């Protein structure tokens with residue numbers, strides 16, 4: 001479930017739609033959490049889908065650390081990529097604002113954290129743009145992402161959290177807040193070595 005202070009807006013014909021803040025969202029806010037309505041597809045389920053459905057998953061789903069495709073039911077599936085993303089994850093099923101996000105600003109992810117099946121060119125136009133997003137970007141950039149996400153994680157109790165009821169692993173999160181060495185790193189989401197995609201073979 002995506003944060004209530006967001007909405008879908010049309011960016012441009014090239015990018016399509018994106019998720020924008022309707023109010024300021026402070027650093028440390030949980031901006032998305034996996035919820036009971038999000039759909040999880042095991043690899044064999046993906047392989048059994050007709051090509052048109054696999055293509056939709058390729059566009060709108062992400063791949064978790066266990067190789068499952070996760071399709072968000074709400075406008076969370078329209079998060080766009082940025083090489084300077086303002087939302088990142090630590091090793092749990094939620095995303096944090098890693099900077100203060102202004103009203104009207106687009107919320108972005110780094111797709112390098114989401115196990116992309118294939119490299120793709122990036123035109124995010126930020127000064128941090130890597131030019132391409134690669135399936136193994138986690139190997140090169142994971143520590144940087146982790147540092148940014150950890151800094152936001154320890155602000156969780158300092159800012160309003162309208163999605164807290166949705167968050168899973170509450171006990172583990174509380175434990176990590178009390179003992180930082182227990183915090184799961186972002187690498188927990190990394191599938192490793194790229195993805196052998198049944199969807200790409202058929203789509």
Ligand SMILES: [Zn+2]
Nearest residue numbers: 083122124129
């Ligand atoms: Zn970029």
